[in-house]
Amino acid sequence: xxxxxxxxxxxxxxxxxxxxxxxxxxxxxxxxxxxxxxxxxxxxxxxxxxxxxxxxxxxxxxxxxxxxxxxxxxxxxxxxxxxxxxxxxxxxxxxxxxxxxxxxxxxxxxxxxxxxxxxxxxxxxxxxxxxxxxxxxxxxxxxxxxxxxxxxxxxxxxxxxxxxxxxxxxxxxxxxxxxxxxxxxxxxxxxxxxxxxxxxxxxxxxxxxxxxxxxxxxxxxxxxxxxxxxxxxxxxxxxxxxxxxxxxxxxxxxxxxxxxxxxxxxxxxxxxxxxxxxxxxxxxxxx
Ligand code: SPD
Numbered sequence: 015x016x017x018x019x020x021x022x023x024x025x026x027x028x029x030x031x032x033x034x035x036x037x038x039x040x041x042x043x044x045x046x047x048x049x050x051x052x053x054x055x056x057x058x059x060x061x062x063x064x065x066x067x068x069x070x071x072x073x074x075x076x077x078x079x080x081x082x083x084x085x086x087x088x089x090x091x092x093x094x095x096x097x098x099x100x101x102x103x104x105x106x107x108x109x110x111x112x113x114x115x116x117x118x119x120x121x122x123x124x125x126x127x128x129x130x131x132x133x134x135x136x137x138x139x140x141x142x143x144x145x146x147x148x149x150x151x152x153x154x155x156x157x158x159x160x161x162x163x164x165x166x167x168x169x170x171x172x173x174x175x176x177x178x179x180x181x182x183x184x185x186x187x188x189x190x191x192x193x194x195x196x197x198x199x200x201x202x203x204x205x206x207x208x209x210x211x212x213x214x215x216x217x218x219x220x221x222x223x224x225x226x227x228x229x230x231x232x233x234x235x236x237x238x239x240x241x242x243x244x245x246x247x248x249x250x251x252x253x254x255x256x257x258x259x260x261x262x263x264x265x266x267x268x269x270x271x272x273x274x275x276x277x278x279x280x281x282x283x284x285x286x287x288x289x290x291x292x293x294x295x296x297x298x299x300x301x
Contacts (some may be wrong), residue, residue: 015068016044017053018248026055028070030215030245035070037063037243041100042137047129049183054137060243062138064105066130066178070243077107077141079241082279083287084176084207084251085111087237089118090281092171093203099169101158101187103176104130107143112174113148114272121151124158126183133154159186162195169199175208179262180219188223193230197256205261210236210252213295215245221298224252228299230235233259238290239278262288 018027018034021042026198027036039057046052053065061074072080085108089095095117100108104125112121125131131153135146145151154161160175173196177184186192187208196206208227209219220236227234230256241249253261264281273280291299 017041017065017068026053026057026065028065028068028245030038030069033215033245035243035245037070037073039063043133047127049127052127052129052133052134064130064134064138065242067182070106072105072138072141073243074138076241076243077105078277079239080209080249081107081111082264082276083237083239083249084108084174084209086218086276086279087251087253087261087264087284088172088174088205089115090268090272091260091262092201092205093260094201095268096169097170098122098160098172098174099125099165099199101162101173101175101177102126102184103174105134105138106131106145108176109145109148109151110141110143110176112172113145114149115268115273116271117268119150120132121148122154122161123151124154124156124161126157128155159192162192162199166196167198167200168201170240171201171204173200173204173206177209179211179216188226190230190282191296193219193227197230197254200256202244202256203260204255206231206254207261208250208252210250212244212246212248213238213250214248214290220250221295224295224299227252227254230254233261234239235259235262235288236291236295237284237287238292239287
């Protein structure tokens with residue numbers, strides 16, 4: 015699906031359930047890859063911005079609202095931090111946030127669509143930043159579902175899923191077998207993280223995905239924040255672990271290293287964001 019455009023007034027929109035989420039700007043790239051429609055615009059408010067199949071993914075001046083919140087609760091709390099995996103994340107923002115941790119020695123990133131990586135490197139270079147030339151980054155252009163199915167048990171300290179909405183190439187990143195494999199390839203004291211959509215704009219997917227993750231992992235909790243360009247602006251990420259809810263307890267040494275350069279994430283923000291579970295979601299999850 016293509017982004018909706020209003021060329022007369024230079025507005026580009028994501029349409030979702032009868033609501034338009036738009037930025038004013040001009041289209042720089044609009045092409046079909048083997049997997050999806052990739053659109054990059056120069057927006058007035060948030061700088062260069064990426065849409066996949068007509069849905070907002072990221073923007074130069076807003077990406078930290080999303081990437082810090084997906085990455086830092088997991089990276090700051092896994093017992094060890096030697097090897098991590100990102101499924102998706104082709105714009106490079108999640109990799110950049112992970113690689114801020116010097117303790118991390120090896121980062122596998124598995125992105126299905128090489129064109130997303132190539133176009134992000136060309137038009138959105140600040141989002142990946144130095145991650146693209148970091149020797150610890152191992153970029154694999156292949157299917158993330160197959161990758162988690164084939165990886166050995168207990169390979170990773172952290173597994174992060176940075177996909178788009180559950181349709182098109184990202185559909186298989188929201189199902190039971192996929193989450194079971196994510197758990198299997200995680201070390202027992204590791205942390206799993208995934209974006210779980212909006213509690214307002216994607217309410218049923220949001221609730222069903224958290225329920226599913228809770229069936230598989232011993233501990234799992236959603237965290238709530240805002241990504242203003244996404245439908246409703248209200249977003250969530252869910253963290254899961256095996257031996258204890260360690261994702262709620264960031265390790266001080268890592269916090270000290272990371273937090274001074276964060277725009278949104280801090281241990282205080284994180285505590286409030288876990289507590290900010292809306293009442294209707296809490297009732298659905300704990301009937
Ligand atoms: N509806 C938007 C969901 C996008 C989640 N992934 C964004 C990719 C940023 N690295």
